[in-house]
Amino acid sequence: MEYDYIIVGAGIIGLTTAYHLLELDPGARIIVVDKAPGPASGDTSKSAAAFRVFFTNRVNFLLANHSVSVYRKIQESGYDLGMRFVGYLFMYDKEKWERIRMGLREADKRGLEYELYDAATISERLGVRVEVEGLEEAELMGAHNIEGGLLIPKAGIMMADRLASYYYEKLRQSENVSFAFNSKVTGFTITPREPLGIAGEPFPWQDKRVEGVVLEGGKEIKARKKVIVAAGAWTPFLLWPIGVDSFSRPKKRQIFVLKADTPERRRMLFAEGFNRYNVSPMLIFPNGAYMRPSPEESAFWAGYSDELGRPFKLEEDPVPEENFYIYGLHPMISLYAPAFEGARPTSSWAGHYDLSFDGMPVVYEAFESDLIVSAGTSGSGILKGDAIGLATAALAVGLEEVQLVDGETLKVGWLGLYERAHEKEHMII
Ligand SMILES: Cc1cc2nc3c(=O)[nH]c(=O)nc-3n(C[C@H](O)[C@H](O)[C@H](O)COP(=O)(O)OP(=O)(O)OC[C@H]3O[C@@H](n4cnc5c(N)ncnc54)[C@H](O)[C@@H]3O)c2cc1C
Numbered sequence: 001m002e003y004d005y006i007i008v009g010a011g012i013i014g015l016t017t018a019y020h021l022l023e024l025d026p027g028a029r030i031i032v033v034d035k036a037p038g039p040a041s042g043d044t045s046k047s048a049a050a051f052r053v054f055f056t057n058r059v060n061f062l063l064a065n066h067s068v069s070v071y072r073k074i075q076e077s078g079y080d081l082g083m084r085f086v087g088y089l090f091m092y093d094k095e096k097w098e099r100i101r102m103g104l105r106e107a108d109k110r111g112l113e114y115e116l117y118d119a120a121t122i123s124e125r126l127g128v129r130v131e132v133e134g135l136e137e138a139e140l141m142g143a144h145n146i147e148g149g150l151l152i153p154k155a156g157i158m159m160a161d162r163l164a165s166y167y168y169e170k171l172r173q174s175e176n177v178s179f180a181f182n183s184k185v186t187g188f189t190i191t192p193r194e195p196l197g198i199a200g201e202p203f204p205w206q207d208k209r210v211e212g213v214v215l216e217g218g219k220e221i222k223a224r225k226k227v228i229v230a231a232g233a234w235t236p237f238l239l240w241p242i243g244v245d246s247f248s249r250p251k252k253r254q255i256f257v258l259k260a261d262t263p264e265r266r267r268m269l270f271a272e273g274f275n276r277y278n279v280s281p282m283l284i285f286p287n288g289a290y291m292r293p294s295p296e297e298s299a300f301w302a303g304y305s306d307e308l309g310r311p312f313k314l315e316e317d318p319v320p321e322e323n324f325y326i327y328g329l330h331p332m333i334s335l336y337a338p339a340f341e342g343a344r345p346t347s348s349w350a351g352h353y354d355l356s357f358d359g360m361p362v363v364y365e366a367f368e369s370d371l372i373v374s375a376g377t378s379g380s381g382i383l384k385g386d387a388i389g390l391a392t393a394a395l396a397v398g399l400e401e402v403q404l405v406d407g408e409t410l411k412v413g414w415l416g417l418y419e420r421a422h423e424k425e426h427m428i429i
Pocket residue numbers: 008009010011012013014033034035036039040041042043044045046047048049050051183184185186230231232233234235238253254255350351352353354377378379380381382383384
């Protein structure tokens with residue numbers, strides 16, 4: 001049981017990391033270990049799988065822009081990722097609208113495409129209620145009129161399971177990659193770099209490395225080169241017992257499926273004029289609630305990232321909360337989308353965001369110990385997945401920078417701790 005690289009976690013980050021390691025270290029032997037019975041069984045399967053390249057943080061933009069371009073190529077090569085460029089429509093009240101218009105100068109510098117919509121057009125095409133001030137519920141919630149909307153065309157929806165399958169199938173074709181499912185990592189073996197052969201090693205003064213992982217039941221796997229932890233929301237709990245931090249922590253997130261089962265709801269879902277599919281873009285209302293179109297099932301997926309008051313907590317089997325929908329999400333949605341007043345979800349699910357402190361992924365080598373942490377996807381690990389995997393693999397083989405598909409250079413250190421390109425991300429949804 002000895003490999004060059006051990007990757008803990010077969011979610012999108014573990015899979016893309018393995019995929020890029022194959023390219024960057026040809027011939028290396030890799031094992032991907034997951035406690036689940038198959039790939040992408042963690043938060044990757046819980047994702048809304050919406051994608052966009054619009055981020056305020058430049059590194060997030062680079063990661064997203066690269067990954068979306070890669071996915072587009074995969075889709076165009078005939079492997080269906082369910083990608084549809086329906087766009088994202090961010091709707092703003094007066095105050096934010098002024099601010100965002102100024103922020104667009106940054107987007108112009110990056111050559112990022114966008115379209116601006118006035119409130120009247122949004123109302124006409126989608127049936128969205130843009131004038132809410134004066135309504136009792138708007139007063140209660142402190143909600144304001146929609147002043148305008150920003151549409152990002154390089155954005156849309158895809159299928160997370162198809163994306164994960166793409167990487168998994170590619171990896172399965174290589175003799176150098178093994179998968180160990182139903183294999184829970186319970187700990188790590190820490191050994192001295194220069195063993196003395198004395199009982200009780202490693203002593204505190206010895207230079208140590210993480211040599212491998214221990215599985216439930218006691219079996220050990222050794223890594224000749226690196227152990228890479230890409231265990232999503234579970235990462236901090238796996239690492240804290242050995243004194244390593246992922247600088248990320250989990251927060252529960254929920255999705256509720258609302259069927260477009262009335263003419264008004266269908267009109268909103270199959271809104272004309274925003275994209276070539278005549279499907280509503282991903283809608284983000286001024287209060288932060290979102291509706292992600294799911295045209296195949298004639299529905300929207302609705303969600304909201306509640307922050308203050310929602311604990312950092314990992315639930316092994318998170319369930320959606322009825323009261324969160326009834327008293328939280330439903331009033332927020334139906335205020336701006338009156339067609340969905342009284343709508344009850346036909347299904348729902350819950351997972352976790354693995355949140356870093358600044359909304360950027362955290363990819364670094366802990367204590368030069370041959371242990372690489374790849375965490376903190378902060379709710380956008382699908383849409384940045386390829387680039388995060390590339391950066392993680394690059395760090396594992398000792399590269400300082402990588403070329404992205406659009407010609408940009410990504411410094412791996414920008415995702416780390418010491419050269420971190422720290423910039424607040426304002427567009428976590
Ligand atoms: C409700 C919701 C909506 C989202 N919407 C979007 C979106 O629209 N767009 C987007 O880009 N992202 C979205 N995300 C975020 C996205 O799903 C995550 O960023 C991404 O899936 C993280 O991938 P990962 O590989 O880091 O984690 P995971 O997919 O969770 O993979 C981690 C793996 O590690 C395994 N593991 C954990 N502990 C152990 C252990 N001890 N031993 C062995 N294996 C272990 C788990 O079984 C799991 O398979 C959403 C997330 C949620 C919850």
